Amino acid sequence: xxxxxxxxxxxxxxxxxxxSLECTVEGTSNPxxxxxxxxxxRGLQLLFYSVGIGQISSxxxxxxxxxxxxxxxxxxxxxxxxxxxxxxxxxxxxxxxGAGTKAQYFGPGTRLTVL
Amino acid sequence: GDSVTxxxxxxxxxxxxxxxxxxxYTATGYPSLFWYVQYPGEGLQLLLKATKADDKxxxxxxxxxxxxxxxxxxxxxGSVQVSDSAVYFCALSGDDKIIFGKGTRLHxxx
Numbered sequence: 001x002x003x004x005x006x007x008x009x010x011x012x013x014x015x016x017x018x019x020s021l022e023c024t025v026e027g028t029s030n031p032x033x034x035x036x037x038x039x040x041x042r043g044l045q046l047l048f049y050s051v052g053i054g055q056i057s058s059x060x061x062x063x064x065x066x067x068x069x070x071x072x073x074x075x076x077x078x079x080x081x082x083x084x085x086x087x088x089x090x091x092x093x094x095x096x097x098g099a100g101t102k103a104q105y106f107g108p109g110t111r112l113t114v115l
Numbered sequence: 116g117d118s119v120t121x122x123x124x125x126x127x128x129x130x131x132x133x134x135x136x137x138x139x140y141t142a143t144g145y146p147s148l149f150w151y152v153q154y155p156g157e158g159l160q161l162l163l164k165a166t167k168a169d170d171k172x173x174x175x176x177x178x179x180x181x182x183x184x185x186x187x188x189x190x191x192x193g194s195v196q197v198s199d200s201a202v203y204f205c206a207l208s209g210d211d212k213i214i215f216g217k218g219t220r221l222h223x224x225x
Contacts, residue, residue, distance in 0.1 A: 032211060043217035044159075044204070051211060090158050094211075102208045103149060106158035 002027035006091050006107035013114055019064075019078040021110050023091030026072065032094040033074040034104065035066055037087045044090070050074060086114045117142040121205045121216035128195055129224050136190040136219050138179075138205035146207040148172075148181055148188040153202045153218070162190075162203070197223045 003026045013019060025031050035047040046059045048066035056066050063082060067075045074091060091107040122137040140148065147166045151159040163172030168183035177192045188205060200223045205216040 034212075044215045046212065049212060092159075094213075102147070102213065103161050103164055104159075104213050105161065106151075109156075109158045111156075 002093075002095065002105070004091060004093055004105060004107040006089075006110050008110060009108065010111045011113070013081050013112065015083055015114055016080045019076070019081050019085070019112070021076040021089055021091075021112075023074040023076075023107055024072055025093045028072070028093070028095065030071060032102075033068065034092040034094075035074065035076050036090040036092065038090060038109075039087045048076070081114045083114050086112055088112075117146065117207060117209050117214050119205050119207055119214050119216040121203075121219050123219070124202075125220040125222055127222040127224065130197055131194045132223075134190070134192040134195045134199075134221070136203055136205075136221070138188045138190065138216060140186050140188065140205075140207050142186075142207055142209075145183075146209065148179070149206040149208070149213070150177070150179055150188070150190050151204040151206060151215075153204065155201075159204060195221075195223050197225050199223050 005024050007022055032051050034049045036044045037047055038044055048056055048058055050056050050068045053068055064078050089110045092104040094102045094104050118141045120139050149164045150162040152162045153159045163174040165172040165181035168181055171180045179188050179190045202218045202220050204218045206213045
């Protein structure tokens with residue numbers, strides 16, 4: 001069966017510090033991968049998605065970047081964090097769920113607090 | 116572009132009450148439709164899905180029917196429990212992405 005991991009689970013960082021969040025998927029190959037951010041009490045904001053190694057699409061211009069160095073690894077980074085980067089970061093992957101449907105499956109999330 | 120609109124929350128109900136959370140969508144073509152649930156501090160979990168018109172998705176006592184004529188996918192449950200307290204997201208499948216609604220927070224009182 002497929003599983004998705006994210007780490008760290010929680011992170012507290014000072015403003016201006018760098019960031020690296022990691023997401024890995026097991027049990028599947030060539031998944032589509034996604035990074036979302038969820039501010040407190042708000043909906044999901046799609047940040048990046050990737051359909052293959054080295055292929056990154058950015059949905060929202062910001063001081064974050066993403067990379068996909070391996071088929072099942074997706075990394076979210078920043079060189080200098082802002083207060084507004086605080087939130088709950090979710091990684092997800094897509095599985096074909098019959099007749100071409102594409103349900104997404106989410107990791108447990110990383111809660112980032114920037115102070 | 117494609118979009119999903121779901122009812123504003125929070126929704127507060129007593130245990131064993133009937134639940135409806137409204138969801139309507141705008142899409143070109145024939146998307147698949149989903150409901151996700153998010154419990155506090157956790158990621159989203161797929162609750163149910165429907166892939167074509169008149170399909171009914173169901174799971175854990177929740178149901179939703181894909182209504183093409185009204186472009187709706189309302190979530191229902193006949194008797195809610197305190198453990199159903201969570202945020203519920205309606206979503207549709209797009210090209211390489213899923214479009215999510217803003218979420219509806221549900222509180223169930225014992």
